Structure formats: C-alpha cells, structure tokens
Amino acid sequence: MSYIVKPKFHHPQLQKNDLGYTRRDYEGTLTTLCGGCGHDSISAAIIHAVHEMSLAPHQLAKVSGIGCSSKIPSYFLERSHGFNSVHGRMPSIATGANLANRELYYLGISGDGDTASIGLGQFCHIVRRRINMLYIVANNGTYGLTKGQLSATADLGSKTKSGEESRYDNIDLVSLAIDLGASFVARSFSGDKEQLVPLIQAGLSHRGFALIDVISPCVTFNNTPLSAHGYKNTWENNVVLSEIDFVPMRKEITARYSAGKDKEITLHDGSVIHLHKTGSGHDPGNRENALLHVNEHKKQGKIATGLLYINQDQSDFHELADTVNKPFNRLNEHDLCPGGEVLADINETFM
Amino acid sequence: MSSRSQAASRKTGKTRKTAGVNNFVVKFANVNGSGSASANNLFAKAIFRMGIPVSPHNIFPSNIQGLPTWYEVRVNDKGFLGRREGVDLMVAVNEQTIVRDIESVIPDGFVLYDSSKALRPIRKDVNFLPIPLKDICLREFQHPGQRQLFQNIVYVGALAALLDIDFEILTGMISEQFRGKEKLILPNVHALELGYHYARDYFDCPLPIRLRPSRKARGKILMDGNTAIGLGCVYGGATVASWYPLTPSTSVVEAYGKYCKRLRIDPGTGKRKFAIVQAEDELAAIGIAIGAGWNGARAFTASSGPGVSLMQEFLGLAYFAEVPVVLFNIQRVGPSTGMPTRTQQGDLLSCAFASHGDTRQVLLFPSTPKECFEFAADSFDIADRLQTPVIVMSDLELGMNEHVCEPLEWEDARKYDRGKVLSGEQLEQLEEYGRYLDVDGDGVPWRTLPGAHPERGSYFTRGSSHDAMAAYTEDGNVYAEVMDRLARKFAGAGKVLPEPEIHAGGASRGMVYFGTTAGAIPEVQHKFDKRGVRLDTLRIRSYPFHDAVSRFIEEHEVVYVIEQNRDAQLKSLLKIDCGANDEKMRSVLSYNGVVISADQIQAAILADLPEIPEQEQVSA
Numbered sequence: 001m002s003y004i005v006k007p008k009f010h011h012p013q014l015q016k017n018d019l020g021y022t023r024r025d026y027e028g029t030l031t032t033l034c035g036g037c038g039h040d041s042i043s044a045a046i047i048h049a050v051h052e053m054s055l056a057p058h059q060l061a062k063v064s065g066i067g068c069s070s071k072i073p074s075y076f077l078e079r080s081h082g083f084n085s086v087h088g089r090m091p092s093i094a095t096g097a098n099l100a101n102r103e104l105y106y107l108g109i110s111g112d113g114d115t116a117s118i119g120l121g122q123f124c125h126i127v128r129r130r131i132n133m134l135y136i137v138a139n140n141g142t143y144g145l146t147k148g149q150l151s152a153t154a155d156l157g158s159k160t161k162s163g164e165e166s167r168y169d170n171i172d173l174v175s176l177a178i179d180l181g182a183s184f185v186a187r188s189f190s191g192d193k194e195q196l197v198p199l200i201q202a203g204l205s206h207r208g209f210a211l212i213d214v215i216s217p218c219v220t221f222n223n224t225p226l227s228a229h230g231y232k233n234t235w236e237n238n239v240v241l242s243e244i245d246f247v248p249m250r251k252e253i254t255a256r257y258s259a260g261k262d263k264e265i266t267l268h269d270g271s272v273i274h275l276h277k278t279g280s281g282h283d284p285g286n287r288e289n290a291l292l293h294v295n296e297h298k299k300q301g302k303i304a305t306g307l308l309y310i311n312q313d314q315s316d317f318h319e320l321a322d323t324v325n326k327p328f329n330r331l332n333e334h335d336l337c338p339g340g341e342v343l344a345d346i347n348e349t350f351m
Numbered sequence: 352m353s354s355r356s357q358a359a360s361r362k363t364g365k366t367r368k369t370a371g372v373n374n375f376v377v378k379f380a381n382v383n384g385s386g387s388a389s390a391n392n393l394f395a396k397a398i399f400r401m402g403i404p405v406s407p408h409n410i411f412p413s414n415i416q417g418l419p420t421w422y423e424v425r426v427n428d429k430g431f432l433g434r435r436e437g438v439d440l441m442v443a444v445n446e447q448t449i450v451r452d453i454e455s456v457i458p459d460g461f462v463l464y465d466s467s468k469a470l471r472p473i474r475k476d477v478n479f480l481p482i483p484l485k486d487i488c489l490r491e492f493q494h495p496g497q498r499q500l501f502q503n504i505v506y507v508g509a510l511a512a513l514l515d516i517d518f519e520i521l522t523g524m525i526s527e528q529f530r531g532k533e534k535l536i537l538p539n540v541h542a543l544e545l546g547y548h549y550a551r552d553y554f555d556c557p558l559p560i561r562l563r564p565s566r567k568a569r570g571k572i573l574m575d576g577n578t579a580i581g582l583g584c585v586y587g588g589a590t591v592a593s594w595y596p597l598t599p600s601t602s603v604v605e606a607y608g609k610y611c612k613r614l615r616i617d618p619g620t621g622k623r624k625f626a627i628v629q630a631e632d633e634l635a636a637i638g639i640a641i642g643a644g645w646n647g648a649r650a651f652t653a654s655s656g657p658g659v660s661l662m663q664e665f666l667g668l669a670y671f672a673e674v675p676v677v678l679f680n681i682q683r684v685g686p687s688t689g690m691p692t693r694t695q696q697g698d699l700l701s702c703a704f705a706s707h708g709d710t711r712q713v714l715l716f717p718s719t720p721k722e723c724f725e726f727a728a729d730s731f732d733i734a735d736r737l738q739t740p741v742i743v744m745s746d747l748e749l750g751m752n753e754h755v756c757e758p759l760e761w762e763d764a765r766k767y768d769r770g771k772v773l774s775g776e777q778l779e780q781l782e783e784y785g786r787y788l789d790v791d792g793d794g795v796p797w798r799t800l801p802g803a804h805p806e807r808g809s810y811f812t813r814g815s816s817h818d819a820m821a822a823y824t825e826d827g828n829v830y831a832e833v834m835d836r837l838a839r840k841f842a843g844a845g846k847v848l849p850e851p852e853i854h855a856g857g858a859s860r861g862m863v864y865f866g867t868t869a870g871a872i873p874e875v876q877h878k879f880d881k882r883g884v885r886l887d888t889l890r891i892r893s894y895p896f897h898d899a900v901s902r903f904i905e906e907h908e909v910v911y912v913i914e915q916n917r918d919a920q921l922k923s924l925l926k927i928d929c930g931a932n933d934e935k936m937r938s939v940l941s942y943n944g945v946v947i948s949a950d951q952i953q954a955a956i957l958a959d960l961p962e963i964p965e966q967e968q969v970s971a
Contacts, residue, residue, distance in 0.1 A: 058801070058809060061801040074823070081800075081801035081802075082809075082812065083645055084812065084813040086664050086668050091635070091638075092641075093638050093639075095639045096641060097643065097646040099591045099626050099628070099639070101646050101647065101648070101802065104802050121635075125630070125635065129628070317626075318626075321626045322621075322622055328591065328643070331590060332767065335624060336585075337588060340762070340763045343760070346759070350572035350573055351571075
C-alpha cells in the first residue's frame with residue numbers, strides 16, 4: 001500500500017489530447033514497486049500510449065492476476081475500472097468481462113509466474129478463445145513478491161541474485177502464443193519505450209487477442225550480469241526485428257522514423273502500423289517465419305523484439321459465438337425473457 | 352413350469368399389501384449403452400400420461416457401455432414418490448446382475464426375463480415371466496442394431512399388457528418421438544405389439560399390480576431438475592454460461608443452450624443473446640462467470656463436488672470483492688471422485704463456508720423441478736441484490752431424474768432486480784462515490800460498471816484488503832470494518848431469500864430437512880399419522896437461515912434433522928447459526944448414494960420415540 005498520496009498538482013500547460021485530457025488524467029496511484037523496476041516503465045508506456053491515442057479511460061478495463069506485475073494496474077488509468085483477481089486466473093476474468101461488454105477495450109496485465117506457471121492453462125485457452133484484448137506480460141524471470149525464486153520463463157543457465165541457476169528450459173510465451181494461434185504477438189523491453197508505446201497502441205487497436213511479452217527486469221532479485229532477464233543482458237542482446245510506428249485512426253501520419261519505411265498495416269479500426277524493417281528478413285505476416293526468427297535468435301543468446309506476428313483475418317470470440325452487437329450487460333428482461341406464454345408451451349412438452 | 356401355470360398360481364397366491372393397483376415398484380436391470388434408457392423412459396412417461404403419479408430413478412454407472420444400470424419406477428396413486436424399498440416387478444435383462452436382481456424382488460413379486468437363454472430358477476417365491484426377447488427380435492428384425500434395440504421395446508410392449516398401460520398412449524409417444532423420421536415409427540410400434548401379444552398369449556394379463564387411469568397427475572409436468580435450471584437461467588436473464596463438463600451437472604448447461612438456441616436469437620439479425628464457454632477447467636468456468644458478473648452481465652456456472660472444490664478460491668474473491676455470480680452445484684457422492692453417478696447432500700458445509708478466511712455463502716435448496724426453475728431465475732436477482740455468489744444446491748437425484756411437479760409459471764410483469772448499480776447519470780449527481788461505502792446501512796454498497804462515466808465511478812476491484820473507497824489497505828481496523836459490514840450484509844440477506852416451508856400443528860416433535868429429502872416427507876407423515884404420532888415439519892429453502900428456523904427449533908422438544916450425508920452437516924450448521932441445543936437435535940442420515948426413503952426416516956424416528964406405538968403392518 002502506498003502511504004504517500006500522489007500530488008494532484010500538475011503543470012497548467014500539460015499537453016492535452018483530442019479528448020482534452022492531459023497525461024495526468026491517465027495516471028494512477030503512486031507506485032509501490034522497487035525503484036528502477038521495469039514494471040514502472042511499462043506503466044509509464046501504457047499511460048503514454050493510451051493518452052496519445054486519445055482513448056477515453058473509462059472505455060478501457062484493466063484486469064490482472066497476482067504478483068508484482070499484477071499490482072501495476074493501480075499505477076495507471078485511475079479512471080478505468082480495474083480488477084486485480086486471483087493468481088494465474090486473469091484470463092478467465094478477462095474472458096467474462098469481454099463477453100459481458102464487447103464494446104470496451106480490455107488490457108490484461110500479468111507476470112511470468114502468473115502466466116507461465118500457475119496460469120499457463122488459462123493463458124493457452126484465452127489465446128485459443130481469441131478474446132479481443134491486449135495481454136501484457138511483465139516478464140522478469142523471477143518471483144519478486146516472494147523474494148526471488150526462479151520462474152518458468154527464466155532461461156536455461158540464468159542465475160538469480162542469490163546464485164540459483166535455472167536448470168530447466170524456459171517456457172517461451174511468444175512462441176507458445178504464435179503456436180496456439182494468437183493473432184498479434186510482440187516482444188518488447190521495458191527499457192525501450194520507443195518500441196513499447198506503439199506496440200501497446202497497436203495491440204489495443206488490433207481486433208482479436210494481442211500479446212506483448214515485455215522483458216521487464218527485476219532490479220532487486222534478478223538483475224545480475226548472469227540474469228538473462230536483467231538490464232545488461234537485455235540491452236546487449238536485444239535485436240529489434242523491425243522498428244514500429246503507430247498512427248491512431250483519423251490521425252495525420254507523422255512517423256517517428258523518417259526513413260526506411262517499408263511496410264504499412266492498416267488495422268480494422270483504421271489505425272495504421274508502419275514497420276521499418278532492419279534487414280532481418282522477418283515477415284510478421286508469416287507464422288512459421290516468425291517462429292523461426294524467435295528461435296534462431298534464442299539459439300544465439302539474442303532476444304528478438306518487435307511485432308513478431310500479426311494476422312488480421314482471424315475472427316474474435318464474439319464473431320465465432322455469433323453474439324448480438326449490443327453488449328450483454330445492456331440487455332434487459334424485454335430482450336432476454338421469453339415470457340409466460342412461451343413457458344406454457346414448454347410445459348406442454350413435459351406433459 | 353409353464354408361464355401360464357405360473358400366472359395361474361400367482362392368481363391364488365396372496366398379494367402383498369403394499370402393492371396393488373397404481374401402487375408398485377418396477378425396476379429395470381439393463382446393460383448401459385444398450386438403448387434401454389429411451390425404452391424405460393417411454394414406460395414411465397406412458398404411466399404419467401395416464402394421469403398416475405410416477406417417479407423414475409436412474410441408478411447408473413460412471414461408464415459409457417457395458418456396465419450394469421438400473422431404472423426404478425415407483426407408481427403411487429397417493430402421490431408418495433420418494434424411493435420405496437423393495438421391487439414388485441423386476442425386468443431382469445442383464446445377465447451380469449440377474450441373480451442379485453432376482454434376489455431383490457419381494458416375495459410373490461414378478462420377474463420378467465429374457466428366456467432366449469435358459470435361466471436356473473433361483474427362487475420359488477417369485478413369479479417368473481419368461482419372454483424370449485432376443486429370439487423374437489432375431490426373427491422379426493433384420494438390422495443388427497434393431498435386433499438389439501428393439502428387445503427393450505418388446506419388453507415395454509409386454510409390460511403394457513401385464514400392467515394395463517394404455518397402448519394408444521405408447522404408440523402416440525412413439526409417433527411423437529420419431530416425428531420427421533417416420534420410417535422408424537412402424538418397426539417401433541411393431542416391437543411394442545410383439546411384446547404386447549406375447550404377454551397376452553402366455554400370461555394372465557393384467558397382473559394384480561397394474562395401472563388404472565387417474566386424475567392425480569393430470570395437469571402436471573414430468574421434468575428433471577437440470578432442465579428446469581437451464582430454463583430458469585434463460586428466464587432469469589443469464590447471458591453468459593461458462594462450464595466444464597461434469598456429471599451430474601452437465602445437463603444444466605446443455606438445457607440452457609438448447610433453450611437459448613430457440614428463445615434467445617435476435618429476430619432481426621439472427622444473432623445470439625447468449626454465450627456459452629466450455630472452459631478449460633472449473634477454475635476458469637467460475638472465473639469467466641465472475642468476470643461477466645463484474646461487468647454487469649448475468650452469468651452462471653454449473654458443477655458438482657470436484658469442480659466446486661476447484662472453485663473455492665474464486666468464490667472467496669467474489670465474496671470479498673462483492674461480485675454477483677451464480678453457481679449451480681448438482682451434488683454427487685464425495686469425498687474426492689466418490690461415486691460420480693450417485694446422489695448426496697454432502698457439500699453443505701463446504702459450500703456454506705466456501706473459500707479460505709471468514710466467508711459465508713448464500714445457498715438455495717430447491718426440492719422440485721419447479722423450484723429449480725424458480726430458484727434459478729431468482730438466484731440472479733439475489734446475486735445482484737446482495738452482490739455476492741449464490742450457490743443453488745441441487746443434487747443428482749433432483750437434477751438427473753424426472754419428477755412429477757406443478758407446471759412452471761412466469762409472471763410477465765416481473766422485472767429483473769439488478770440491485771444497486773449506479774448509472775452514469777446517477778454518478779453525475781453524486782458528491783462522492785466509494786465502491787464499498789455502506790450508504791444505505793444495509794451492508795450492501797453501490798457498484799458501478801466499467802464504461803459508465805468518463806470521469807466518475809471507476810474503482811479497483813481486488814481480493815486484497817480494501818477500504819470503503821476500494822483502495823488497498825493493511826490497516827487492521829479498516830479491514831475489520833469491511834468484514835463486519837460483510838457480516839451485516841449476510842445477516843440481512845434473509846429478506847431476499849426464500850422462506851422455509853413450515854407445516855406446524857403444535858406437535859412436540861418436528862422434522863427439519865431440505866432438498867430431495869422432501870420427496871419422502873409426505874409419506875413419513877402419513878405413516879406417523881396412522882400411528883397417531885404428530886410431527887411438524889420445516890423445509891429449509893435457503894441459507895443464511897430465516898429466523899423462523901430458530902423459532903421452529905425452539906418451539907419443539909425434539910427436532911429430527913434429516914439429511915443425506917454422513918456427518919450431519921445441516922445439524923452442524925443449525926448448531927452454529929441458530930445456537931440450537933444439541934440434546935434435542937436428532938440426526939436422521941442416509942449416505943448410500945440413493946435418495947433417502949420414507950422407510951428409512953420412519954425407522955430412524957421410530958427407534959427414537961420414547962414409547963414405540965404398537966407395531967403394525969407398514970403400508971403405503
């Protein structure tokens with residue numbers, strides 16, 4: 001819990017977005033995480049991304065599980081409803097919430113323990129169910145809140161601060177998600193805001209299930225030179241497959257990267273992703289190619305980041321379930337109850 | 352001994368007092384997966400259509416094909432439809448169990464068996480009705496499937512002659528069943544006729560146990576509890592069902608889906624006003640329902656013991672974070688996998704206190720399909736009104752067997768009670784909003800839904816300790832305040848919960864029971880009335896208990912708490928919540944996997960009565 005209340009004062013000339021909101025309108029309570037925690041950079045990137053794309057905060061719902069990662073929805077988007085559920089079960093809460101109201105944006109925040117261990121089953125199945133949401137994993141390879149045990153995403157041979165070495169192969173969440181049919185899969189690094197912000201924007205705009213696995217170093221328990229998820233290793237081995245720029249729908253195109261633009265992807269809501277290829281030969285439209293790049297880099301001790309895979313032709317859950325357009329939570333007895341006369345007919349069939 | 356002479360000897364033999372016209376038990380011993388179920392249903396429903404009260408019970412294995420399965424049908428013109436011990440007529444067509452099946456028939460009872468194979472007569476005090484079912488079907492039908500399936504129809508035809516079932520009702524039902532597949536009607540009717548004529552030719556028909564058209568069941572319906580729950584969910588406005596298949600709860604969601612596909616299609620677009628998610632496990636099933644409930648849709652899941660155990664953590668979250676959700680627990684025999692296809696009321700305590708920490712859950716106890724329908728629909732209002740999980744405690748006996756009950760009713764003027772939900776306009780008017788502020792003093796705070804207002808009403812739902820504004824807190828006093836408010840909310844829940852059903856006439860002894868025990872109670876009372884022993888009754892329909900439950904216990908010198916579990920779970924709960932004196936509370940328990948019978952209850956109470964009235968022939 002935060003004993004210090006965040007000051008409400010802010011600079012009067014803070015930049016406003018299309019809705020007239022400043023960055024402050026997208027913030028949350030004061031963080032309680034360790035100074036330098038990667039997760040705080042993720043919070044900042046979310047605030048930046050959502051403000052910049054002029055998304056009304058109440059049109060987004062935050063859901064999370066349990067762990068350091070799952071605490072962060074408190075630290076951004078205070079005007080959004082949030083649901084910090086139970087360990088590893090955020091996907092089911094997100095599924096239910098999405099079924100109840102298909103019109104909102106859903107942002108799931110989870111960690112590597114929450115997603116790759118206790119919640120691995122739920123993770124796999126929400127990918128299969130194609131729930132329209134952005135699912136961010138704040139991945140630090142360790143259990144922070146319980147003081148530094150290795151997690152299932154810790155790379156083979158990686159060592160924590162206490163010297164414990166990972167003796168098992170890691171679970172690679174992006175490969176798993178691509179394999180299971182996720183339609184938007186990215187990997188990023190909490191220290192690379194230039195990449196993370198447009199990825200968050202694109203992931204929210206994407207129709208269908210979007211995953212961003214964010215390497216987010218734990219400064220307290222897993223940030224030694226031998227930690228695969230530490231700042232040093234990630235900075236040194238981060239290979240950006242393609243630089244990304246996001247243009248929200250109805251916005252003028254003002255790309256961050258001026259030169260080298262060579263792929264443009266228009267999303268269902270009219271937003272545009274510009275991908276600036278870096279000569280890697282990676283094709284984000286091809287599942288096998290995406291998996292190949294992830295694995296090839298991994299073999300060399302590198303971390304391939306960027307938008308790894310996108311498929312815009314997939315139907316989301318509501319399309320598959322053929323549900324009405326009106327959100328379920330706005331249907332009333334008039335819409336839902338067949339009435340007494342119909343019941344009398346049903347009685348007849350049991351006589 | 353020829354069958355004719357057997358029947359003749361039966362005529363002179365004394366008939367058992369308990370059995371007679373519209374009063375007997377027929378049991379079918381079959382091999383599961385052999386197509387017997389639909390034939391046996393045909394038998395029971397034909398009796399029901401003659402207006403005669405009937406109660407069929409499936410006693411089936413946890414298996415798909417090849418193991419023994421029984422179908423027990425009690426016919427009772429007085430409407431006593433609890434289980435009765437003893438079989439008057441056994442249809443013994445399973446070679447694996449035939450010896451034991453024949454042993455279970457009462458003296459002078461009847462055994463119909465397939466005489467295509469020789470049977471060594473093992474009893475002399477029962478009447479055998481040999482019919483060469485297999486040989487008849489081999490002779491009459493060409494298709495191998497039909498040769499097997501129609502053996503069941505042939506014995507139903509024979510029973511029609513033996514018991515005087517209205518043959519036109521049977522053929523009418525065959526026509527209904529195969530509407531659209533007309534070419535199946537003729538061979539089915541032929542099979543019925545084969546059995547019917549065989550029985551007429553070889554036995555004296557009808558037997559002394561037989562049927563006579565009645566008015567007792569006229570205007571009623573014959574329905575299973577799970578179908579009624581599924582329908583209740585449609586009427587109650589549920590739009591999200593998430594579940595994991597588990598006997599005996601599976602047919603709840605199947606029924607919901609079946610009726611939704613008929614009744615919940617938007618006429619304009621053809622799109623669905625419902626969604627069903629077959630989840631990866633029960634943890635996800637309840638999680639999805641909670642997520643939907645949090646976001647303002649009416650949502651439910653259905654499960655049974657093992658699944659409900661898995662849901663415990665989430666039930667605690669929904670209790671503490673105050674999220675409406677409905678769980679139908681179709682109880683089966685535990686602990687662990689237990690007997691998956693047998694019935695029990697063994698989850699009372701684990702559901703009342705579901706999850707770790709101080710939790711209390713709202714429970715509803717239906718006892719008929721009509722109540723299953725009503726409680727299913729009501730449970731969504733209750734969950735919304737109280738912002739907490741509601742667990743509807745049915746069981747396999749109620750859920751998977753058909754029961755005669757009054758037709759279902761729906762008041763068209765009825766509106767859904769969505770409880771305290773603030774709209775965007777209401778939020779606009781408010782000075783201050785706190786998710787867990789007890790503004791009305793009833794312990795029930797106001798909630799908001801995501802998207803309601805651009806700047807007001809948002810809050811962070813959490814299972815961690817929170818204050819009235821929904822902010823995280825480790826302040827023990829603030830935590831205790833929230834827990835006290837939750838206790839107040841729970842204590843006041845009674846006003847929206849169904850009241851107990853009480854029949855009291857000033858007797859010194861009373862019976863307290865719930866759920867499917869209800870089927871046996873009228874018969875128990877009848878038996879004791881005949882002995883001049885008065886017993887008041889109270890049927891519990893919800894938890895937390897109404898004050899009337901405590902009063903009933905106070906007002907009676909002895910209270911028999913009748914329930915279907917080993918550990919007297921209801922009695923424990925009454926002692927905890929009503930402070931009931933242990934001395935006067937006497938348990939009547941049954942936990943062998945079949946529903947408790949009037950005979951069992953009577954025997955237990957008789958053994959407890961201070962002066963046992965003179966023994967007399969027990970009669971129904």
